[in-house]
Amino acid sequence: MQKHNFSAGPCILPQSVLQKSAEAVLNFNNSNLSLIEISHRSKDFVEVMENARNLALEHLGLLNKGYQALYLQGGASLQFLMVAYNLLEKKAAYLNTGTWSNNAIKEAKLIGEVVEVATSKNENFNFIPKNYTVPSDADYFHCTSNNTIFGTQMQVFPDTEIPMVCDMSSDIFSRQLDFSKFDLIYAGAQKNMGPSGTTLVVVKENILEKVSRNIPSMLNYKVHINKESMFNTPSVFAVYVSMLTLQWLKDLGGIPKIEKANTTKAQLLYNEIDRNSLFEGFVPNKEDRSKMNATFNLKNETLKATFDEQLKQAGINGLNGHRSVGGYRASMYNALPLESVQILVDVMQHLEKQA
Numbered sequence: 360m361q362k363h364n365f366s367a368g369p370c371i372l373p374q375s376v377l378q379k380s381a382e383a384v385l386n387f388n389n390s391n392l393s394l395i396e397i398s399h400r401s402k403d404f405v406e407v408m409e410n411a412r413n414l415a416l417e418h419l420g421l422l423n424k425g426y427q428a429l430y431l432q433g434g435a436s437l438q439f440l441m442v443a444y445n446l447l448e449k450k451a452a453y454l455n456t457g458t459w460s461n462n463a464i465k466e467a468k469l470i471g472e473v474v475e476v477a478t479s480k481n482e483n484f485n486f487i488p489k490n491y492t493v494p495s496d497a498d499y500f501h502c503t504s505n506n507t508i509f510g511t512q513m514q515v516f517p518d519t520e521i522p523m524v525c526d527m528s529s530d531i532f533s534r535q536l537d538f539s540k541f542d543l544i545y546a547g548a549q550k551n552m553g554p555s556g557t558t559l560v561v562v563k564e565n566i567l568e569k570v571s572r573n574i575p576s577m578l579n580y581k582v583h584i585n586k587e588s589m590f591n592t593p594s595v596f597a598v599y600v601s602m603l604t605l606q607w608l609k610d611l612g613g614i615p616k617i618e619k620a621n622t623t624k625a626q627l628l629y630n631e632i633d634r635n636s637l638f639e640g641f642v643p644n645k646e647d648r649s650k651m652n653a654t655f656n657l658k659n660e661t662l663k664a665t666f667d668e669q670l671k672q673a674g675i676n677g678l679n680g681h682r683s684v685g686g687y688r689a690s691m692y693n694a695l696p697l698e699s700v701q702i703l704v705d706v707m708q709h710l711e712k713q714a
């Protein structure tokens with residue numbers, strides 16, 4: 360049976376990418392060797408890493424603009440600490456828009472002082488704070504572009520005099536932004552670009568080497584830059600699949616093309632959430648709603664068992680909300696086809712007719 364995969368992460372990847380990855384595990388580049396049993400220093404894999412790094416910068420429009428792309432391990436969660444280790448001398452400013460921002464703040468506090476410029480905590484993170492000021496004497500400003508768990512997404516980013524750092528784990532390569540506004544972007548691969556096991560870091564080189572502390576090698580961006588993301592054995596499979604996904608996106612027409620498709624998908628679902636008398640969106644303010652993760656609830660919980668059964672019958676996977684929020688969450692990442700969203704909408708309409 361065909362599945363419609365709305366999983367929040369790890370998440371859906373293009374079928375053609377999965378196919379090629381499977382082939383490479385058995386026979387990489389007609390070498391009769393597996394991608395995962397050859398040296399990461401072999402010519403073929405060095406090429407993969409170079410391609411993956413270049414494609415990331417190219418998609419973001421940051422090629423030859425003083426930025427470096429790295430594929431590191433430890434997930435986005437290690438970046439919470441690594442950002443602070445490399446950039447925080449005394450004080451950093453954070454926008455708190457949910458669980459992941461919160462975790463980032465917690466790690467930064469191990470290194471220095473953290474100023475929370477604004478938070479949406481009092482409304483259970485169902486909106487994006489606006490009209491906050493970023494202190495100009497902080498070492499950097501950190502924000503989370505898309506809040507995977509709560510289903511909110513930043514539309515406007517502040518103009519800051521200080522470096523801007525952004526956790527884009529769940530919406531990188533999904534929409535056009537002026538990426539040159541950001542000095543450091545990081546993203547765990549498993550939300551929109553590949554399997555888990557690698558994290559993309561895009562960093563402007565001139566913000567580094569400003570802190571006075573000694574940074575352990577594995578946590579030091581400069582060390583990874585100097586070794587072209589091969590300081591130690593990289594996660595070869597995850598980097599390869601990420602490269603294929605970025606190539607798939609390029610062949611498709613890049614971020615401008617995928618953004619249109621993502622907008623269409625999100626509109627289709629949010630229109631139904633708003634129209635259907637049985638459902639309500641978790642995020643009241645429409646402009647704060649995420650195009651990647653749509654969160655919503657059944658108004659009448661007694662319909663839950665029926666709805667869940669009908670989702671299952673339709674082949675819909677991964678629609679449960681995060682355990683901290685409950686309800687439903689439809690993650691509509693780049694590789695999710697419009698048809699899958701249509702199937703979900705059909706099930707919602709069917710439920711309403713029956714009720």
Ligand SMILES: *Cc1c(COP(=O)(O)O)cnc(C)c1O
Nearest residue numbers: 434435436459507526528529547
């Ligand atoms: C999933 C997620 C993380 C955590 O990523 P890991 O790679 O599991 O550490 C961090 N930030 C955001 C926005 C996420 O969606």
